[in-house]
């Protein structure tokens with residue numbers, strides 16, 4: 001703390017020197033909830049902090065003018081310290097707020113390598129960030145970690161028209177084959193385009209679910225199927241859930257209220273307990289349409305489906321909005337408690353009904369929607385403001401319920417800061433301990449996305 005010039009000499013705001021400072025007001029800016037640190041996770045003034053609360057700041061170095069000079073040399077004009085520009089990267093989709101003072105926007109693997117090599121040698125913590133749409137507090141720093149954004153890494157490196165593979169630099173996470181830069185700056189190239197390769201351990205898989213704690217993904221390969229010639233979307237109202245739903249996206253009746261009220265999206269069919277969105281993509285429009293209509297006819301005759309509508313072209317987006325904008329609609333209720341659960345398909349909705357019964361009228365909404373085909377339920381509960389008593393009723397109930405039925409407490413959103421300490425509900429102690437060993441091996445100083453993914457007893 002005394003070794004380096006104070007942050008004010010950098011023309012940037014001062015930071016809490018250690019630990020967790022109580023939330024203080026800063027001048028609110030548009031899009032900001034106007035608090036100084038990760039208040040959302042801090043547990044407020046409650047005597048026992050929630051397992052989601054941030055742990056104490058670890059003794060990482062603080063950024064100095066010399067550090068900024070180094071970064072500016074590698075990525076001139078892309079080393080950002082302007083608080084107004086930084087703000088968008090310091091606030092995530094759920095309005096978790098962090099207080100980083102440096103945003104780096106590399107464009108190449110080589111730049112990422114140089115940055116990480118330097119940060120590792122200087123013991124500077126780094127928070128990798130892509131689109132910043134994560135929902136578990138993983139993409140924004142907890143304290144003053146440097147934000148390493150891949151937003152400018154958006155180049156197509158090449159396209160192989162035979163295999164249909166695109167190689168890209170990587171602002172996205174949804175792909176399988178990649179180049180990573182390790183914490184010390186070494187570049188690990190797994191960008192093989194082979195479908196089959198059994199030569200030793202498949203190291204790229206290690207990085208799936210690692211949330212930027214093991215390395216920074218800088219390039220990916222995406223396998224692209226041919227663009228379908230015909231797309232049909234059906235929006236159906238179901239009177240019951242059955243195994244046929246496994247191929248469908250779904251939302252329940254309770255989701256319609258916020259969609260109608262807050263986003264003015266009207267239900268295009270009659271009121272039903274459940275709705276499913278199905279999409280067909282094929283090469284023969286007439287054939288595909290015929291097939292879909294035949295399916296609908298059969299489903300309605302057998303009373304599995306009460307009502308439905310089918311769209312092509314322009315109306316497709318409108319139908320998909322009813323599923324895709326549920327998350328957004330719920331934010332207008334006030335505060336949303338979000339759970340992203342994997343369950344055996346036959347259990348998938350039982351959690352919603354049990355939670356409703358458990359909470360009674362204490363919640364504004366308890367809704368279920370998600371990717372039923374993957375056994376993935378998004379259970380969302382809302383209240384007008386964040387309510388610690390309500391939260392205490394939801395957690396650990398939701399996690400215990402999920403563990404009882406061998407589910408996963410995070411199907412696709414990862415663990416981030418918010419859920420790191422709940423990992424034991426879904427993973428055996430030995431598995432978690434091995435994750436800790438891997439982290440120590442690949443990032444011995446722990447500079448990569450600290451406080452995230454792994455539980456506090458391993459950090």
Ligand SMILES: Cc1cc2nc3c(=O)[nH]c(=O)nc-3n(C[C@H](O)[C@H](O)[C@H](O)COP(=O)(O)OP(=O)(O)OC[C@H]3O[C@@H](n4cnc5c(N)ncnc54)[C@H](O)[C@@H]3O)c2cc1C
Nearest residue numbers: 128129130131132133134138139150211212216217327412
């Ligand atoms: C409205 C809405 C709908 C959503 N629907 C879905 C859905 O259907 N399915 C789904 O899976 N998710 C969904 N999500 C969650 C989220 O958007 C996805 O998980 C998304 O893939 C996160 O990507 P991102 O680039 O925004 O990552 P970020 O939020 O920026 O980061 C997520 C995590 O990855 C790390 N990270 C980012 N970039 C890198 C990198 N290059 N190398 C290493 N680590 C990195 C970050 O440090 C962080 O821990 C939804 C979110 C919203 C807001």
